[in-house]
Amino acid sequence: MTAAPIFYSIRPSHPEAHLFEVRCTLAAADPTGQRFALPAWTPGSYLIRDFARHIVSIRAEAAGQRIALDKIDKHTWRAAPVDEAAPLTVICEVYAWDLSVRGAHLDQTHAFFNGSSVFLCPLGHEQRPCLLDIQPPVGTRYRDWRVATAMAPAHGERGCAEDHGFGLHGASCYDELIDHPVEMGVLTLASFTACSVLHEVAISGHHDCDLTRLTADLTRICEWQIRLFGEPAPMPHYVFLITAVGDGYGGLEHRASTALLCARDDLPYPGMTGTPERYRTLLGLCSHEYFHSWNVKRIKPAAFTACNLAVENYTTLLWAFEGFTSYYDDLALLRCGVIPVEDWLALVAATIDKVDRDPGRHRQTLAESSFDAWTKFYRPDENTPNAVVSYYAKGSLVALALDLTLRAATRNHCSLDAVMRTLWQRHGEYDQHRSVGVGDDDIRLLAEELSGLDLDRFFANAIDGTAELPLALLLKPFGIRLQRAEGSGTPTLGVTTKATGDELRLSTVYHGGPAQTSGLSAGDLLVAIDGLRVMPATVDRLLSRRKAGEVASVLAFRGDVLMEFSVQLGSPTLGKHQLLLDKKSNVLRKDWLQA
Structure with a gap:
């Protein structure tokens, strides 16, 4: 006997107040008291977001009668027992004013929701099929609104897919229900x-x-x-x-x-010509998220094969699932002909600069960065550049280094492409195939199996260590030279700053740099250097008259206290990285970049 589906409905009840009305009806509730929970996070964004804090009101009903509903933790409610013949409905108002891709946003111009932020899960019934009635807001001003979602129309429901109309949609289970975001509007x-x-x-x-x-x-x-x-x-x-x-x-x-x-x-x-930087960035974002259709949505870390949406789900593999995706997002633009090779090389060089400028790469490994995403990467502060390495940026450079290593050693007979395809064949979830998730050592073992190489040292250094990646050496056989442009020659304080009007405040003080050694701290408001007022427009000019190693007198406010610091100016910042093509034909490079 097929279990009755869980019935949901969602309606923008008060767009001007940013409120959705969301209903969840269960035909056969737990006779001892049905529990309902809202996820604390959403897959793909590894931070506890406590979506339940946006529930403004919640109540339960059965057979036209109000049912007691007790809150038992921050995102879980339990309804009083009801007659088994009476469907149980929980109705809640959800405040939606999060203009992001993670939550829900609603006003008079549009509505968007990510399912994990609005749909309660009847615990114990997660595998039941779900029906969702997407309803329009009331009023003539909304008569031109339509719906966009990948969620399929329910069986027999006509029109809602073809003309983007409102109505019933279906999902095989709760996990699928919350994996189809919905946009409504003109x-x-x-x-x-x-x-x-x-x-x-x-x-x-x-x-x-x-x-x-x-x-x-x-x-x-x-x-x-x-x-x-x-x-x-x-x-x-x-x-x-x-x-x-x-x-x-x-x-x-x-x-x-x-x-x-x-x-x-x-x-x-x-009328736009070429591929300007802003548009190229958007295409890279589209490419990144589309690549995730395989790498993380269907090829998953073992820890994500059965996600618990109430608590953190830890993995040391985000360097592969986000970093490898970050490598392929722009590489796809090159290989499919959307951008020229010069643009792609500039994008790679910019990633090298991004990783190189933050001391955190010397203090945190990629495995640690992945595991600590819940508490560090998604909660950046003024010390993040000193303590954290990005599993996106450095992960993409590890993908580049691994691809080059495999290709050079095997004359392009083995590559990261082959690793990704084999991961898909062995670990991908497609049709009725449900394989095991990817374990901590599986990518290394697979790359070794396909290439015949011993990659233990490569992975020990790149993933479990903090050694610099030998990119210049790895790029050389492919006819690509990695170099740095000349810097400005201006000595540095070893900080980043944020300007507000004529004021200049330290946002990050780099570990071991001149400012930190002298006692300056993030948040300090720079006032003067050597008795001359500091403003955003003048700070570089003031420093450019000095030489590295000289001591400058710096006045700064910490809170309302004026403090003086003696700062021994640091060496000028090095120029940006550049990747330059050898004009000679190179078979390795051609097979790699035109694959």
Whole structure:
């Protein structure tokens, strides 16, 4: 006997107050008292967010009668026992004013929600199928609103998929229900086909996007990624949900869609020539989230194969699932012809600069960074550059180093491409195939198996150590030279600063640098150097008249206390990294970059 589905409904009840009404109805509740819980975090964003704090009111009903509902912890409620024949419904109001890809946002212009932030889970019934009735807000001003989601229309429900109408949608279980974000509003819609799979783009917000250009570039990116892993694609339908705002950036992957936040100026505009930096950044974000359709959504760390959404789920492998994805997101743009090789080399050089400027790379390993994401990476503070290394940025450089190592040693017979395809074949979840998650040593063991190399030292240094990656040496056989441009020649304080009007405040004081050695701290307000007032426009000019090793007198306010520091100025900052192509033909490079 098939279990009755759990019935949900969601309605923007008060868009002006940013309130959704969300209902969850269970036909056969636990006779001892049914418990309902809201997730504390959302897959893909590794931070406890306590979504239950946005529930404004909550109540339970059965057979038209109010049922007692007790809160038993920060995100769990228990209903009083009810007659088994009476369906139990929990109704809650959810405040939605989080303009991000992680939570929910609602006003008179649009509605967006990520399922984990709004849908209660009836504990013990997680595997039951779910029906969701997506309802429009009341009023004529909303008559042109439509719905965009990858969630399939419920069986027999006509129109809601084809014309993006409201109505019933279906999911096989709670995990799938919360893995299909939903956008409502006056949407700009476009579609394209990549490797026989229908893809859609839904944009909300003011914009002047050239949809023809955007869909043409996305087609090339998606087709390249599908073919990298092998057809057919793991999803029958995919949706890019884009919210365009004045200034914003973010993305979150899902099994058949991605939620994206971008500045409207990042979108291509009619008559645009080339691939400007802002648009290139947006395409890289789209490519990144799409690659996650394989790498993390279906090829998973062992710790994520059965996520507990109430607590942290620790893994040491985010360097592979985010870092490798960060390597391939821009590489895909190059290989599918969206950007030229010079642009790609500049992107890699910028990543090298990003990793190189923060001392945290000497103090935290990539395995530690992955494990500590819940408490460090997603909770940055003024000391983060000194203590943390990014598993995105350095992880992408490790992917580059591993790819080069495999290719050079095997004359391109083995590569990171082969590792990713084999991970998909052995660990991917597709059709009815449900394999085990990826263990801590599986990527190393697989790379060794495919290449015949001993990679123990490589992984010990790159993942479990803090040694610098020998990128210059690894790039040389591919006819690419890594060098640094000349710096400014201005001695440094060893800080980063934030300007507010004419005031300049220290935001980060680098570990072991001149400012920290002298006693300056993050948050200090710079007042003067050698008796001359410091302003954002003058600080570099003041320092440029001095030489490294000289001692400068620095006045700064810490709170309301004026303090004086003697700072021995540091060596000038080195210039940015550059990757330069050897003009000679190089077979290794050609096979790598044109794969």
